[in-house]
Amino acid sequence: MGVRKREPGKLTLFLRRPKVEQAIARIVSVFKYAFFAFFMFLMYLPIVVIAIQSFNTTTGLIYQFNGFTFEHWKNVLTFDLDTNLANAITTTLVVAFLATAVSTVAGTIIAIGIHSLPKKKRQGMVFLNQVPILNADIITGISLMFVFKIVATILPGTFGMPSLIVAHIFFCLPYVVLSILPKLAELDENLYDAALDLYCKPAAGITKVIIPAILPGILTGMLIAFTMSIDDFLISFFNAGEINNLSIYIYGGYNRRLAPEVYAYNTILSTVIILGLVAMYVSSALKKRARLKHDLHHA
Amino acid sequence: MNIKKLGRLALPYLVWMLVLVGIPLVMILVLSFMKTDGVSFTGATWSLEAWQEMFSVTDPTNLKILLDTFTFAIIATVICFAIGYPMAYIVARSPFSNKFVILVLTIIPMWSNSLLRNVALKNILSETNILDSLLSRVGMDFVIRFANQDQATFISIIVGLVLTYLPFMILPIYTVIEKIDESLLEASMDLGANPARTFLKVTFPLSMKGVTTGIIMVFLPCFSGFAIQKLLSRGTVYVLGSLIEANYIHDINFVSMLSIVILFLIFGSMMIVNKVDKEGATLV
Secondary structure (H helix, E strand, O other): OOOOOOOOOHHHHHHOOHHHHHHHHHHHHHHHHHHHHHHHHHHHHHHHHHHHHOOEOOOOOOOOOOOEOOHHHHHHHOOOOOHHHHHHHHHHHHHHHHHHHHHHHHHHHHHHHHHOOOHHHHHHHHHHHHHHHHOOHHHHHHHHHHHHHHHHHHOOOOOOHHHHHHHHHHHHHHHHHHHHHHHHHHOOHHHHHHHHHOOOOHHHHHHHHHHHHHHHHHHHHHHHHHHHHHHOOHHHHHHOOOOOOHHHHHHHOOOOOOOOHHHHHHHHHHHHHHHHHHHHHHHHHHHHHHHHHHHHHHO | OHHHHHHHHHHHHHHHHHHHHHHHHHHHHHHOOEEEEOOEEEEEEEOOHHHHHHOOOOOOHHHHHHHHHHHHHHHHHHHHHHHHHHHHHHHHOOOOOOHHHHHHHHHHHHHOOHHHHHHHHHHHHOOOOHHHHHHHHHOOOOOOOOOOHHHHHHHHHHHHHHHHHHHHHHHHHHHHHHHOOHHHHHHHHHOOOOHHHHHHHHHHHHOHHHHHHHHHHHHHHHHHOOHHHHHHHOOOOOOHHHHHHHHOOOOHHHHHHHHHHHHHHHHHHHHHHHHHOOOOOOOO
């Protein structure tokens, strides 16, 4: 078997010229960023529309822009809202804060537990932890509904706010655990041993040694949990009973006009989250720079 | 190794999972083969009624819905992949010093309520829409016209699904491409492969882990959800999820059977993910 040698055709030779090669590279790179920018633009288009609607004076058709107003923003900030919307927003935020707080604390403890298991058991637990993430939301919603309905026959009145909160904790927990596990894998286990050797109690060893080391993972998990919770529709839909959260409220209005304040609320909330993240990012970058300067100064 | 003693902290989680995942799973399985009154088992009888209702040859309405559901989910997933892979690749291979910022840009839309984003999308895709109303003031127009109502509904749903779930395709693929060792690509080029061949033989196979996760993370919600379909079709299109929505209060047996249909797909995907990604590194 001889090596097949391909003669370069005319086109290949033309393409191999340095100037042509450069031009092609430039066109490809322009095309690449245009592609990226176009789909980014498409993903942001609905958000732009939501923002526009939050300033729209229209009282009738939402498909027309009649004039500019701050009224809806003012109503949201003073919480002067339609009762249904006000209840939906309160429910969403209360559930999100509670579920995030509980799942962050519990998730940290569980992640430390899972990390400390022997390999086979650990893999089993990691797999089990992935079940709610990979499971379709609708199945999670129905499964939880079955359990909570049975619980409600024994403890009446638990189907509604309590079941909604437990459901949110249930689907937030795995994300917290999953964000912390990689940080635990990077942790030097000798540090914990050293802490116990120095007469630290296990609980103090966890809070003083392990938790500071995995803090970035905990914060990521917390952020994901909060994001998932405020946006959830399907799981809440089956477990909220008579209560509405914001997604259920929006879904319920699929064929009628939503209170215009919902657009303002959404714009305000996402702006606050984004500004918060930017502030966190900038402050950590500044700290890093200050530390670098400090180190240089003392070198 | 003192840290090994902390394993018992995971025990309550095992119990929690067994109660909230294990028990309902058994219930779904059993209930789908029964005729019961809600979740109470008094007066329950074994019955295949739910299954016959779904897979009946004489009345293919439900089968047609199943087929439609598959069609929407598969088309949306394929488009998400076709757009998401290049986007993830562009970010991961970009010369920008701060990929974090670009990555955050892809996540920001997720902090707006996803259903509200689809309500806004419905607005944009309508013949009289808010952008047109604004742009007409400066003498431009923005109208997307469709041949007929069916086409409008179909395209709207696909666009809604794609724009909602695109970040779930981009993120896992980005995560794996970012981690690919550059020296492998250099080695491939040194050995005479051109960029296209290097991509096909090195980059793409190494990114399969992220691709699998991405496809599953997009396909499953597209297949099992119903809210986006209902919002964008103004309630005219039925998918598998709509059947669950319509029956979850009155006919628990039918809903259990539908859940099993979805669960089959989920089990398949879990097996695949467990094979390619043991530690779940691409899931967050």
